[in-house]
Amino acid sequence: MIYRLFFLLSFLFSNFLYSAPQKIVAAAYKNKTIRRPVIVLDAGHGGRDEGAKIRYPYLEEKKLTLSATLFTKKYLEQLGYKVILTRAKDYFIPLKKRAEVANTAKAELFVSIHFNSCPNKIAHGIEIYYHNSLENKAKSKNSQNLASCVLQDVINKTNARSRGVRRGKFCVIRETKMPAILVEAGFITNPQERDNIRKTAYLEKISLGIAQGIESFIKKYS
Ligand SMILES: [Zn+2]
Known part of the structure; x- marks a missing residue:
């Protein structure tokens, strides 16, 4: 009996003490107008x-792109972004469908992750593509700025060679309506770069660079 009384009293007391602040917190949550930016990450191939x-x-590119994408998702979520993936597992998705995912979600940014190859084994380094759309100049400019920010942070983290920001007409960056880039995060045909890419710690550096580059872009241009 005494226990029951104790629980009843502590229940009433805690309600009396905490109900007001809890309501305020709940209301603040409900009325929150700030939306977390939505980033669509696209693991190339699959x-x-x-x-x-x-x-x-x-080595298969599709596996490397998925690993790097999942690490990037983790870092972006730690920074407070909402992340949508075009694929979270090893399956095939048509290119147009990837762009559609981002357009339907009305994402703020789109980032496709790839790894490069070249018959010339000397080729190495990281390059980032954006689409220079003539119809949507604002998208082009934002995509170019996003590419510069991401490239700078990825190079800082990895110490890889920068091959620069480049123009490309790949479907995923052309068909998306928001600023969109395609990261070619290194050559698996170059022996030294491949040795790095095979290590999880290096993939994490690439991913952290991508996430921080996105953050730099948002802070600088929005
Ligand atoms: Zn690729």
Whole structure:
């Protein structure tokens, strides 16, 4: 009986003490107008589309892009962004569908992640593409700025060679309505760069660079 009384009293007391602040917090949450920016991350290739591939050591681009994308998602969420993935597993998605995911979600930014290959094994470094749309000049300018911010942070983190910001007409950056970039995060055909890319710690550096570059862009231009 005494226990019951104790619980009843502590229940009443705690309600009396905490109900007002709890209501205020709940109302603040409900009326919150600030929306977390939505970022769509697109892991290049997937499923039957393996992307670039080498035999010794065996590497598939589609697996590397997914790992880097998942790390980038983690870092962006830590920074407070909402992240949507075009794929979270190893399956095939058509290119147009990837752009559609971002357009339907009305995402603020779109970032596609790839790794490069070249018959010339000397080629190495990181380059970022944006689409220079003539119809949507604002998108082009924002995409170019986003590419510069991301490239700078990825190079700072990885110490890789910068191959610069480039113009490209890839479907995913052309068909998306928001600022969009495609990151070519290094060559799996270059022996030194490949040794880095095979290490999880290096993929994490690339991903952290992408996330921080997005943050730099948002702080600088919005
Ligand atoms: Zn690719």
